[in-house]
Amino acid sequence: MKSFLLAFALLALASSFASAFDPSPLQDFCVAVDDHLHGVFVNGKFCKDPKLAKAEDFFFSVKNPGNTNNPVGSNVTAVNVEQIPGLNTLGISAVRIDYAPYGQNPPHTHPRGTEILVVLEGTLLVGFVTSNPDNKLFTKVLNKGDVFVFPIGLIHFQFNIGKTNAVAVAGLSSQNPGVITIANAVFGSDPAINPDFLAKAFQLDVKVVRDLQAKFWMDGN
Incomplete structure (x- = not known):
């Protein structure tokens, strides 16, 4: 009986941690709105009345390339809750990344999200480094149509090793994964x-x- 109670307590504790990390939404959606008088505060944002939601709350375009005329030769167009209010509480976001020839997305981390990257055009050298004490490097050359995953919190990078522009899109497991370059x-x-x-x-x-x-x-x- 004591073993059962201990196991039950540990399971309940684990469940509470899981819920605290990424709670399941209790409604179809919670469109973020800057209205502290009439909105309901959920997960860091106020929610619009669902009856007032519209298609534009769930839409954003990344069809235009980003400006890569900068010291690192890349541009990241974020698609998170700031761009799509309807992402609030849904636990996902995305980015479009444009790379000039030999441009790079410098070593960085996402403290709140795992990233899955798909190459649309060009050839990228990508990689990530594991945590201490090993600091093992996992690296691979990606071509059009290839997919690579960067685990949450680990330092990772992308480098356009081709002579032409490259484009990739990535999904992240957080509505606001954050970035530390x-x-x-x-x-x-x-x-x-x-x-x-x-x-x-x-x-x-x-x-x-x-x-x-x-x-x-x-x-x-």
Whole structure:
């Protein structure tokens, strides 16, 4: 009897953790709306009255290529709850990624979502690195029609190794997966991290760290 109660308690605890991480919606949809007077607050957003929802609440277009004229040669067009209010509480989002020849989506992580990427045009070298202590690199060259998965929270990247533009789309397992671009966060933080600390952490000369911190760090993709 004690074993049964213990097992039941552990199962209930596990279920509560699962629900806290990604709760199932209790309604067909919850269109996000900026209306704190008349909306109902659910999962970080106020919900529009379902009777007032319209098709446009569930629509966004990514048919136009993004501008890749930047230092990294790529552009990410996000399709999350900010672009599609109807995504609220549904636990998914997407991105379109455009790459100039030899452009890259620099090493970054999504703290709240696993990513599945599909190459539409071009050839990409992609990869991710496992957590400590192994830091094992999984990498592969992808061509048109190929699919690759980046597990939640792990550092990953894409690099256009072709001489022509490349395009990919990706789905993510969160309505707002977030993104942390590693170089931007470390060397472009506001205020700046102490350069002496970073020099020791990365085993670099402090002058190199200061030079990196002085660079213009574009908004992370």
